[in-house]
Amino acid sequence: MxxxxxxxxxxxxxxxxxxxxxxxxxxxxxxxxxxxxxxxxxxxxxxxxxxxxxxxxxxxxxxxxxxxxxxxxxxxxxxxxxxxxxxxxxxxxxxxxxxxxxxxxxxxxxxxxxxxxxxxxxxxxxxxxxxxxxxxxxxxxxxxxxxxxxxxxxxxxxxxxxxxxxxxxxxxxxxxxxxxxxxxxxxxxxxxxxxxxxxxxxxxxxxxxxxxxxxxxxxxxxxxxxxxxxxxxxxxxxxxxxxxxxxxxxxxxxxxxxxxxxxxxxxxxxxxxLQGRLVAGGTIHIDAGAAAALQDGRSLLPAGATRVEGRFARGDLVMILDEAGQPVARGLSEYDAEEAVRIVGRRSDELEAILGHAPRTALVHRNHMVVA
Structure with missing residues (x-):
């Protein structure tokens, strides 16, 4: 080159x-x-x-x-x-x-x-x-x-x-x-x-x-x-x-x-x-199954999240970490931090009852995410 x-x-x-x-x-x-x-x-x-x-x-x-x-x-x-x-x-x-x-x-x-x-x-x-x-x-x-x-x-x-x-x-x-x-x-x-x-x-x-x-x-x-x-x-x-x-x-x-x-x-x-952005509003920790799904190009669903940290609004950048605390991906959150905390680990069919409104399926959609 x-x-x-x-x-x-x-x-x-x-x-x-x-x-x-x-x-x-x-x-x-x-x-x-x-x-x-x-x-x-x-x-x-x-x-x-x-x-x-x-x-x-x-x-x-x-x-x-x-x-x-x-x-x-x-x-x-x-x-x-x-x-x-x-x-x-x-x-x-x-x-x-x-x-x-x-x-x-x-x-x-x-x-x-x-x-x-x-x-x-x-x-x-x-x-x-x-x-x-x-x-x-x-x-x-x-x-x-x-x-x-x-x-x-x-x-x-x-x-x-x-x-x-x-x-x-x-x-x-x-x-x-x-x-x-x-x-x-x-x-x-x-x-x-x-x-x-x-x-x-x-x-x-x-x-x-x-x-x-x-x-x-x-x-x-x-x-x-x-x-x-x-x-x-x-x-x-x-x-x-x-x-x-x-x-x-x-x-x-x-x-x-x-x-x-x-x-x-x-x-x-x-x-x-997205890959080049330097400031993240928060962090979402995920389990091994979710980490594998992201590597396969899928979205992050609430069921695969284990913990949420930070203060962020919908559309803010969040870091996504695996069970060892290593970066897996980064993306734009579909929920603010308060709602994200409430739906961590929950199945998609539970979200409407928890939030009181028709939910978005993904916590972070694959179209707004880059995998590390």
Whole structure:
């Protein structure tokens, strides 16, 4: 596979982390950024559409405002730093892309913009139109209004969700590490490099490390593996490659040094969106028979549920866990939490008497569910 051949990957998302874009003093690394933009311009000239997901606003704003701890001492500091730094960040991208004859567009999104279906479709439409106009969208989380409870918190997963919304064929996470290792290479020199991941299972997830090598970014290998799960479920390959080199996209294309997570067969658009959603309103625990039924493509009936947790309304996302507490599926609940609690374990012919109205047969219908 090639993430840089337009025929194989017509639409590409490139994520740039804070540690690559901003130096220790809080200034933009303009020479490095210019090299990356030269790479992007080459891809654009070859016919590839490129979306950038760029961190760096908080780091830049913290320097300008003189805030401690890189602007992350409090939520209020982070919001102020983001509001201040985003102007400088967008200006740098627009200027350097303009030097290459490319037009930049800024798109700031929140978690809710991609979790709510209508707003997600609006984001998708905007990205699609910008790309058809030959523009390079530069996307970031809108940290100036995001809260601790409702935010991505890292741009790895944001990049995967943006790739999903844009129907991208590939996502490249430029990082302070060159890929996935079976152990943290910072602490273990014998750590083995993983070049290709066909399937994200428990063994792959166990290799991830929550720490960022730089300490500047908000993500780690865990967030990158989570991003890979989102992207590959949407039919896009995802690569982790080193950004600590000049012309990082060219270097990755020439050397192949990086970890590639191989895309799975693309799901229908609505189910791919469900697969990528990050915030669940509650949890439904199920028995072994129900777990087997879901694997066979059936709906979740109340009789197969054993316990309900959380507060959610009808139509909210819920996680579905097996008897061992492992995720089996996720989907949109046909009932609110209060009604779901009342009908757990009950047969379909009992529901009307319990609820006092004609019930919906499924607790979570298969058309609104994705199996893990």
């Amino acid at each position: 090639s993430l840089f051949a337009p025929a194989a990957c017509p639409r590409l998302v490139v994520k740039v982390g804070s540690a690559l874009l901003v130096d220790a003093g809080g200034a933009i690394r303009r020479d490095w950024l210019g090299g990356l933009i030269a790479d992007i311009a080459e891809r654009h000239a070859a016919g590839q559409q490129v979306i950038v997901v760029s961190s760096g606003a908080i780091a830049l704003g913290a320097r300008r405002l003189g805030l401690p701890k890189g602007g992350r001492a409090s939520l209020e500091d982070a919001q102020a730093a983001a509001a201040t730094g985003q102007i400088a960040l967008s200006g740098a991208w627009a200027e350097l892309l303009g030097d290459r004859g490319l037009t930049a567009a800024q798109l700031l999104v929140t978690l809710d913009d991609l979790e709510q279906r209508r707003r997600y479709l609006n984001v998708a439409a905007t990205l699609g139109r910008l790309l058809t106009l030959g523009v390079v969208p530069v996307v970031n989380e809108n940290d100036s209004v995001a809260t601790e409870e409702i935010r991505f918190g890292d741009n790895d997963r944001l990049a995967a969700r943006v790739g999903q919304a844009a129907n991208a064929d590939g996502v490249v996470l430029l990082s302070d590490i060159d890929g996935l290792y079976d152990r943290n290479p910072t602490h273990d020199p014998d750590a083995r490099f993983i070049e290709r991941v066909e399937r994200i299972d428990a063994a792959v997830e166990a290799m991830a490390d929550t720490r960022s090598a730089s300490g500047m970014g908000s993500g780690g290998m865990v967030s990158k593996v989570q991003a890979a799960r989102i992207a590959t479920a949407a039919g896009a390959h995802l690569a982790i490659a080193s950004g600590r080199v000049e012309r990082p996209l060219s270097r990755f294309a020439d050397s192949g040094r990086g970890t590639v997570f191989v895309a799975r067969p693309a799901q229908p658009a609505r189910k791919a969106w």
